[in-house]
Amino acid sequence: MQTTDIEQEIRTFLIDTFLFGRSDALRDGEPLLGNVIDSTGVMDLIMFLQERFAISIDDDEVTAENLDSLKSAVSFVQRKMLTKA
Amino acid sequence: MCGIAGILKSDNAAVDRTELCRMISTLHYRGPDAQGFHIAGPLGFAHARLSIIDLQSGDQPMSTVDRRYWITFNGEIFNYIELREELISKGHSFATRSDTEVILNAYREYGEDCVRHFNGQWAFAIWDTVEQKLFLSRDRAGVRPLFYTQTGDSFLFASEIKALFTSPEVSRDFDPIGMDQIFTFWLALPPRTPFKSISQLPPGYSMTVQGDHIRLHQYWSPPYGQAVDSLNGNDQARAEELLHLLYDATRIRLRSDVPVGAYLSGGIDSTLTTALIRKIAHDRLRSFSITFAEAEFDEGPYQRQASAFIGTQHSSVSCSQNDIAKVFPHVIQHAEQPLFRTAPAPMFLLSKLVRENGFKVVLTGEGADEALGGYDIFKEAKIRRFWGNNLDSKWRPLLLKRLYPFLPDFQKQPAANLRHFFRVTEEDLSNPLFSHLPRWELTAKLKLLFSPDFQAAIGKYDALAQLAESLPPEFRSWPHFSQAEFLEARYFLPGYLLSSQGDRVAMAHSVEGRYPFLDYRVIEFAAKLPVRSKMRVLNQKYILKRACEGLIPESILQRPKQPYRAPDGKCFFDQDAPDYAKELLSPEQIKKAGIFDSRAVNMLASRFSGGKPGSLRDNMGIVAVLSTQLLASQFLNA
DSSP: OOHHHHHHHHHHHHHHHSSSOOGGSOOTOOBBBBTTOTTTTTHHHHHHHHHHHOOOOOOOOOOOHSSSSHHHHHHHHHHHHHHHH | EEEEEEETTTTTOOOHHHHHHHHHTGGGGGGEEEEEEEEEEEEEEEEEEEEEEEEEETSSSEEEESSSSEEEEEETTHHHHHHHHHHTTOOOSSSSSHHHHHHHHHHHGGGGGGGOOEEEEEEEEEETTTTTTEEEEEEESSOOOEEEOSSEEEEEEESSSHHHHSSSTTTTOOOOOHHHHHHSSSSSSSTOOOTOOOOOOOOEEEEEEETTEEEEEEEOOOOGGOOOOOOOHHHHHHHHHHHHHHHHHHHTTTTOOOEEEEESSSSHHHHHHHHHHHHHHOOEEEEEEEEESSSSTTOHHHHHHHHHHHHHEEEEEEOOOHHHHHHHHHHHEEEEEEESSSTTTHHHHHHHHHHHHOOOEEOOOTTTHHHTTHHHHHHHHHHHHHHHHHTOOOSSSHEEEHHOTHHHHHOOOOOHEEEEEEEOOOOOHTTTTTGGHHHHHHHHGGGGBBHHHHHHHHHOOOOOHHHHHHHHHHHHGGOOHHHHHHHIIIIIIIIIIIIIIIHHHTTTTTTTEEGGGOOOHHHHHHHHSSEEEEEOTTTTTTHHHHHHHHTTTHHHHHHHOOOOOOOGGGTTSSOOOOOOHHHHTTTHHHHHHOBBBBHHHHHHTTTTEEEEEEOHHHHHHHHHHHHHHIIIIIIIOO
């Protein structure tokens, strides 16, 4: 799967789930935690990533480094998919 | 308790009685027992009376014996008996036994400072026929509402906004800035309201209108800055003094010529006020409560324990999701502002129960959480700041997980995430609004629902910055706990709780609420208490619990705090839900009102389809959108 496809899928999920469909509210580099995703929303994101990209995410991987921006989330998913492969 | 309205013409033209009549008629439920008018040249007063004190001769508008001063008054002055004696000793004469006449003579004696002598809950207007001056005042805590507006040639005031909207000259547009504030704090910062043309007198303020000149002045604010954070002190003595004050606050709130009942929620605060009433009045006491079918909201077992322990004759009303959905439009009609939870709806049903049982007056426990440190937000802020003192600590953020044991998703979050959600950064820690940042930022996310045009009207306005600028100059030097208390007591209590869950829904059924914890002596005493007396480690309302010992059941004293809540979003998406929700959330109606973006609302609503519960933010969002749509349909297009 291409980086742009992964990014687009996560972007769409974030916009539809947390931003009421407002694509202009998700700026490049926008910190996700706290800004876009609320405290209980992280689990929604994890479940989406696991199901959509068929990866398994451990609790200790739910870190700011892995999920703090759209870019870091895409990199994280790519790493997980490579590991799986 | 009553409804008031008035007009002052600045061009000295005579007031039209029909106009006054239209205004007061909209407030008939606030005062179904009598209606009165006083018109003299440019001044017109109207009054809808709910007779509680001096049933025979307390009709309003009322004047002094010499007819120099006239008043229209909503509320009660609980220390009127003592004030009356004091004023008689100073040579004043009285024609009635009412508290209304006490206000008039106190005004004559003390002028605008008269309000400093009052212990009560009020909104009133006094007309001085000699100086041609209108004096208006609102009580310290903001129990009773007072709105006003100006047209080309008139100043108009009333207990509720709808009375002002009877004038064709008053525009009915939403105020984008007021709405931005509401979608941040859940309330408009006084004097703003949701409506551009309408202002509200802030709690603890009086105002004068003379000719074209309007002057507002603050006569009281809670003395939070004087809190003493000391490890030394006698908790027992403090608990006894608090109980003594609450006893007297309750005693004078039982002054009434009609029977007084009690709300009994099953929590500490209302159980204590009910126990004090029973102690003072001795006779058979009626208590009232709400129960829910859903266990997560229901406090029925505690209510029954409290009633049995104190010895009240208890009645309750069971509230279902469908009940909430059915009455919600009526609640908005009374609340006159967007709401973020449905919790006022069961309170609306509760006041109906009270009235159906023949009661006009109830005492409640409202105000204790603000004054004595009862809210989770205080606990949360304490932990966040404790963590902020050592940001690298691994275990300090775990305390936040302990705070929310009922949120399973939350338990899995690593500390790094919590730091983002709970706004614990160097910058946040120095923000004067630190305690409330997570809550307000969560709400502010809902502004994404606004339509592009409405967002453009708001522009770059920053509600948090405005609030920070309007804080008292010494605010930053106060203890952090006091800062959080101030934000709750000054804004959320009067702007949301006392209006939407208090005055408005009680008066909807002609019921007057009285609040011993909002006696200014209790508030001032509590504001000066050391923080340790309010929250001992994470034990909330520490000193109040000490004061309650032996007076309320141990099971209630020891129970974990359960915030009063009701089912929210799902009420409107049930199979049995009334059709209006679907209709008002339709793209056509959303576009017609112009406040929200129809696609965003559709996406929000879809999160409740198939019986899904929705997240905390989604629930706030759907209730806020629906209540705003109701407000628009009831007020803007009427």
